[in-house]
Amino acid sequence: MMAGWLAAFVLVVPILSTGATTLAHGVPRLQGWLSLLGSYLLLVVSVALLVVVLRDGMVVLQSGNWAAPFGITFAVDSLGAVMTVIAAITGAACLTFGLGEIGEAERRAWFHPLSHVLLLGVCGAFLTGDLFNLYVWFEVMLIASFGLMTVGGTKAQIDGAVKYVALNLVATLMFLLAVALIYGLTGTLNFADIARSVPAVSNRGLLTAAATLLMAAFGMKAAVFPLFFWLPAAYHTPLVSVSAVFAGLLTKVGVYALIRAFTLLFTHDPGWTHTLLLWIAGLTMVTGVLGAAAQTEMRRILSWHIISQIGYMVMGLALATPLGLIGSVFYLVHHIIVKANLFLIAGVAARLTGSMELKRIGGLYRSAPWLGVLFFIPAFSLAGFPPLSGFWAKLVLVRAALEIGSWWIAAAALVTGLLTIYSMTKIWAEAFWKPHPAGESAARPLGEAPTVMLLPISALAAGTVVIGLFAQPFYVVAERAALELLDPASYIAAVLGGAR
Amino acid sequence: MWKRAADPMELPLVLLIGLLTAVATWLMLSRNLIRLLLGFGVLGNAVNLSIFVAGRLTRDTPPLVPLDAETIAGAFANPLPQALVLTAIVIGFGLLAFALVLAWVAYERLGTVRTDEMRVAEPPEEKA
Numbered sequence: 217m218m219a220g221w222l223a224a225f226v227l228v229v230p231i232l233s234t235g236a237t238t239l240a241h242g243v244p245r246l247q248g249w250l251s252l253l254g255s256y257l258l259l260v261v262s263v264a265l266l267v268v269v270l271r272d273g274m275v276v277l278q279s280g281n282w283a284a285p286f287g288i289t290f291a292v293d294s295l296g297a298v299m300t301v302i303a304a305i306t307g308a309a310c311l312t313f314g315l316g317e318i319g320e321a322e323r324r325a326w327f328h329p330l331s332h333v334l335l336l337g338v339c340g341a342f343l344t345g346d347l348f349n350l351y352v353w354f355e356v357m358l359i360a361s362f363g364l365m366t367v368g369g370t371k372a373q374i375d376g377a378v379k380y381v382a383l384n385l386v387a388t389l390m391f392l393l394a395v396a397l398i399y400g401l402t403g404t405l406n407f408a409d410i411a412r413s414v415p416a417v418s419n420r421g422l423l424t425a426a427a428t429l430l431m432a433a434f435g436m437k438a439a440v441f442p443l444f445f446w447l448p449a450a451y452h453t454p455l456v457s458v459s460a461v462f463a464g465l466l467t468k469v470g471v472y473a474l475i476r477a478f479t480l481l482f483t484h485d486p487g488w489t490h491t492l493l494l495w496i497a498g499l500t501m502v503t504g505v506l507g508a509a510a511q512t513e514m515r516r517i518l519s520w521h522i523i524s525q526i527g528y529m530v531m532g533l534a535l536a537t538p539l540g541l542i543g544s545v546f547y548l549v550h551h552i553i554v555k556a557n558l559f560l561i562a563g564v565a566a567r568l569t570g571s572m573e574l575k576r577i578g579g580l581y582r583s584a585p586w587l588g589v590l591f592f593i594p595a596f597s598l599a600g601f602p603p604l605s606g607f608w609a610k611l612v613l614v615r616a617a618l619e620i621g622s623w624w625i626a627a628a629a630l631v632t633g634l635l636t637i638y639s640m641t642k643i644w645a646e647a648f649w650k651p652h653p654a655g656e657s658a659a660r661p662l663g664e665a666p667t668v669m670l671l672p673i674s675a676l677a678a679g680t681v682v683i684g685l686f687a688q689p690f691y692v693v694a695e696r697a698a699l700e701l702l703d704p705a706s707y708i709a710a711v712l713g714g715a716r
Numbered sequence: 717m718w719k720r721a722a723d724p725m726e727l728p729l730v731l732l733i734g735l736l737t738a739v740a741t742w743l744m745l746s747r748n749l750i751r752l753l754l755g756f757g758v759l760g761n762a763v764n765l766s767i768f769v770a771g772r773l774t775r776d777t778p779p780l781v782p783l784d785a786e787t788i789a790g791a792f793a794n795p796l797p798q799a800l801v802l803t804a805i806v807i808g809f810g811l812l813a814f815a816l817v818l819a820w821v822a823y824e825r826l827g828t829v830r831t832d833e834m835r836v837a838e839p840p841e842e843k844a
Contacts, residue, residue: 348800355807362814366821374822375836378749381815382831385756386744388811392763392804399800400770453837 220277222265223292223343226300229258230336237328244323248315251328255311258335259304262297269297270693274700274710276345284345284711285406291345291711294697295545299342299472302552305679306464307335309672313560314457316666322455325367333360334461341469345711347395347405350473354391354437358384361466364458365450376450383446387436390429397426408711411480411704420484427482427489434477438470440530441499444523448507451522452515452572456563459515463522464556468548471529475544478533479701486536493534498625501527501632508639514562514572514647517639518555521598524632525551528613531625535616541698543613546691550605550683554594557676561591564669565647568660574643579652579659587662588648590670593677595640597684600633605683608691723773729765736762749819749829753812760808764801771797 233254240247269275269292277290292300311331318327337357344350365377399405401423402413417423436443447467451459474493482489504524511517529551532544562572568584569577581588597604600611610633617626652658662670683690700706736758743755771794779795781788823829826836 348803352803352807355811359810359814362818366818369821369825371825372837374818374825375834375838377818378822378831378834379837381818382749382752385811385815389756389759389763393766395800396763396767396770399767399797400772449838 233332255308262300262304266297285409289345316669376453380450391433394430408708434473451519460559497531505635539616545694547609574646578650581648583659584662599636
């Protein structure tokens with residue numbers, strides 16, 4: 217029972233933070249501190265939840281004490297708990313960074329309350345055990361992200377937001393239509409109950425169609441090939457703290473939903489769904505990395521790399537072997553930390569040199585060598601250099617592919633890793649190595665960046681190193697999450713109880 | 717699992733959903749942002765009707781438990797789709813309201829509602 221309350225607190229904390237930061241809107245300093253306090257409190261509660269889940273197994277909360285499948289169920293397995301912790305880490309890091317970046321105008325545009333609504337939506341999506349509830353959390357997250365994207369109101373932001381909003385609206389309706397079809401076929405919306413009912417559905421064709429529609433909806437949120445166009449159009453435009461949260465978290469909620477749907481709900485036709493996912497994974501990796509090679513603006517390069525990295529996570533899911541899913545989970549954890557950090561570093565680099573555009577900047581290695589070190593860690597982790605976290609993530613995935621003889625996807629993964637180095641070297645050579653085009657003094661020393669910006673960057677970089685050097689405990693957790701995913705029967709039993 | 721004969725109203729409703737989807741698709745293919753959003757509104761209605769039909773159309777008593785009883789005697793209409801559709805309508809309304817304001821701001825700041833003329837975030841290749 218206590219454990220159920222803990223799961224509820226993960227949602228209550230961001231709700232309270234939203235309320236508190238809204239009420240404190242007229243008192244800037246108080247609002248900032250409340251916002252920060254809320255994000256760290258969320259971190260504490262979500263870590264506690266993870267500890268409980270790892271110790272005692274799945275936490276199930278039936279809201280209002282209505283037994284599943286009649287009430288709204290929250291079901292937290294290892295994957296959900298891990299994702300919640302990572303979401304809280306990202307939120308805390310980016311809100312800390314935001315203290316240095318957010319000016320009065322941005323604060324007045326409701327940056328703090330919107331951030332907490334976003335975290336609420338993300339955590340809700342990770343915890344829920346109900347398909348329609350998942351839709352609602354997606355929308356909570358979406359409307360907050362719309363607001364955050366336009367904080368600042370520059371022309372580029374409005375332009376990016378138009379594309380982001382338009383494509384996400386379409387994905388929303390696809391999701392809702394899939395929900396309608398699944399409800400019509402199975403008569404239920406509870407994850408566990410759907411999973412139990414799927415084998416008995418007589419209209420297999422429509423079931424696969426609904427599953428594919430759901431794949432398209434989640435795929436658009438996750439920015440997989442060929443549905444990713446909204447991402448590079450939008451992710452480089454908002455504030456740095458906002459784009460770092462988006463880059464780290466939002467697409468990964470789509471990946472999480474894909475993993476949930478295609479391990480728990482729809483494993484009835486893997487010949488179609490999982491083969492399709494494997495093709496999507498390969499094409500997503502390659503197009504993403506090639507798109508990045510053509511860019512010369514830091515955040516646009518990094519945005520394209522989000523797409524290519526999503527391919528790796530989908531790849532592990534598509535392989536659907538224990539090792540593949542371990543790889544996916546490990547990759548999710550590694551990637552969110554690294555990618556959010558790279559966006560934050562790009563923000564500091566732009567602050568010290570005056571631009572995100574590589575042609576117009578340089579000289580950072582001379583003026584701020586420590587930023588070079590901080591960039592080096594996530595950048596080479598992203599490319600998969602040992603002993604950083606990305607190496608282990610890629611190693612597990614490539615090994616999983618080789619194990620079942622999917623040679624071409626393993627080759628695509630390795631080539632993508634190689635091309636990732638090209639992009640990271642490009643940022644290194646242009647922003648750090650070459651002299652600043654406007655003269656040596658145009659690149660400012662690291663000391664001129666606010667400490668609140670450097671703290672989260674250092675902490676996230678330290679996290680990347682720790683995951684790399686002490687990979688074993690993280691691997692064990694990922695393994696446990698993966699094995700739970702491959703055992704839907706115990707999920708169903710935990711939610712619905714042994715009877716019926 | 718469901719075991720009921722289809723109601724005769726099912727076919728007209730399904731045809732209406734098809735018609736709305738076709739209209740919405742046509743509107744959303746436009747490069748004009750306003751038409752795209754109108755298309756979103758129409759498609760939203762089509763999807764909401766699908767939820768309604770997916771919950772099965774029946775001619776039974778309303779799902780209201782009498783004051784002196786614990787349960788409803790006999791067959792009653794499925795109340796769940798209405799709750800789902802109501803939620804979806806509210807969410808769709810919120811999203812559409814935001815999107816319309818965004819379109820208005822885009823028109824004010826970018827001076828156009830044509831999506832192919834919005835190239836600020838992704839400018840065409842710089843001329844060397």
